[in-house]
Amino acid sequence: MTSSPDGGRLALNLMHFARALRAAGLPVGPGKLLQAIEAVEAVGLGNRTDFYWALHAVLVDRHDQSELFDQAFHIFWRNPDILKRMMAMMLPTVRTDAAPDRPEMAQRLAEALHGSGPDPEGPEKTEIELDATFTVSATERLQEKDFEKMTGAEMAQAKRLLTRLALPLAEVTTRRHRPDPGGPRLDPRGTLRRMLRSGGDLADLARKRRRTRPPPLVVLCDISGSMTRYSRMLLHFMHAVTNDRDRVHSFVFGTRLTNITRHLRHKDVDVALDAVSGAVADWSGGTRIGTALHAFNRHWARRVLGQGAVVLLITDGLDRDAGEGLAAEAERLHKSCRRLVWLNPLLRWEGFAPKSSGIRALLPHVDDFRAAHSLNSLAGLADALSREGPRRAPGLRRWVKEAAG
Template sequence: MSDLALVAARFAELLRADGLSVGADRAARFAQAITVLEPTRPEQLYWCALATLVSSPEQVSVLTRVFTVVFGETPQLAVAAAGAPKVAAGGPGAGTDPSGSSRQEVGELASVLERLASRDFADLEPDELSLLATLMRRFRLATPLRRSRRKRAAASGRRVDLRETLRRARRSGGEPAVLHRWTPREKPRKLVVLCDISGSMQPHARAMLQLLVCATGGARAEVFTFATRLTRLTRALATDPAAALRRAGEEAPDWSGGTRIGESLRGFIDDYGARGMARGAVVVIISDGWETGGAEELAAQLARLSRLAYRIVWVNPRTAKPGYRPLAGGMAAAWPYCDAVVSAHRLDALDEFLAALAG
């Protein structure tokens, strides 16, 4: 699967270089279509590309040209794809039935996923959100690296490994022939997620929790939800998306309640953050900033958190609206302490969120 993802990404790069707008989301859908159809002929592979990588007849010629360069064959279906009567890919017996039902199913799946990827999470039904789990598995939640206490051998390391140097010196009569050096290992910074599950944030909270379950790297995150109280959900989310969201609802009794962001942050810092969980971590706060408590309390707790965390990323779907300004309430108090504020309100807007995590 990793090789397939690499091929899809490289193919998308070549299409972009030739003037076709192909993002990571379309490349992921291309790879998913291949796993569903399992093409055995170039024509079938071309149909996978056609169903997922282009959005208008004018783009077919670019796809055909790049496909020929990459895969070494000119698809005989280019004319049909541009608008002429369509020919069955490979004909009967080439991996599909005479009616072309497999190809039709792949095209329908790709089309549905493409439409869902551009819709706001608040407009998705639960079953539609579940369909996006397939694409969310293509994402990787990566945080910046930091030095660890462990070390590794490095010829250009700044420090001499005396123990290893003396151990090797026994082979040369006690004379250290080579100075062995080491450098600190690096590991990803901790990821801590605080997710608002109040009524105004319910659809986006479900989508972001599903992303944490599905995306590579999300499993190692410490996850808390808050509305009127703070609930730790790290263990509950270590499963499949549907079951995880059900358990989240069971373990967080204030789901769809009010919002006390400042009070919840104080509870997190007192019980977890100041004891080491937030030190040097990337902390993600998912909330629209509607604070039912005092904005002063929120500002005070964010000031404390900013002294502990390496980076604070605030996810607020309302910032996607044209002309949004944090003029009042919780967001006005929180804004000065955030290293990044992103919307992450739909699937094709998650690239900005991933970039903010990586710093």
């Protein structure tokens, strides 16, 4: 960058912008800031679109970061004449009290931009604050809060809590046996071995009982545009579950199905999600649920649905194909697994009604229908799956009847 005053002012503005993005949750460090300055030097300041995409190419790593970057860009560089003003050596004013271009700005972005520049009213005042982040009441509020409404700090704390979330599935009986003195069945081989050890003399009869173990878990998560606000936290949930137990298979889908099981096995969640981002090509696009389930039933069902697998289907049910072929594929999936649980973020609304054709096609073929919008909803799922009960949830009949009507 040139050492002229122009370059210094431009670099200062880019530094404030990078700080705002980092405070809002994007991994923007000094190296990316230097790359952003070089990119702006390369494209120049004559075109706002070129300026936008130059910064986007350097500062955005994953598809799920694009919306946050877009909001931050249009708020920070709000004035449409800002590039001409920058060329005239005038600093942009960063304010967040006016309404942004988008109808609703993310709360964590507003919080980040509010502290991205110097305080125009004078020096900072020293304040004494009590940190109640980990008090019981604050934690309870966080557990009930919608993922969509969380600030950056709350999302970071929620992710830490998700790493400690276990998903204990009720154990199922297998065909294998284990020795048990009080078992209900005789063990002829075990009895013979006892007699051989005693030189052929009579020995006590050995007994055995069937082994039990948790069933396999299969997660199918929607990453389409309508699920963007929740897919990030749900991927953290999937990572925590994958690293908590064995025999977990994870898939994501938008317009196509992608197996991300291998990527989520990385212990470091950031490394895992970066690997997922590189493997998935249809982030924040349309949703073709029927096509995704067809691909799963055809290519993966026989491999991963053995031994009474439990399937978690995470989607809002808004299908671009209007539910075409979805009912048949959902029925086949339901018959192939031990239990099919549908997690839908839209269920958080009190006035929710199954009016979408995709929702109506799915509901008759699931065993449980639950919300997935907060830490409490995910904890409730863990509690429900840890208990052995009826295959179909008692409250599901009402939703199926409403969808049919």
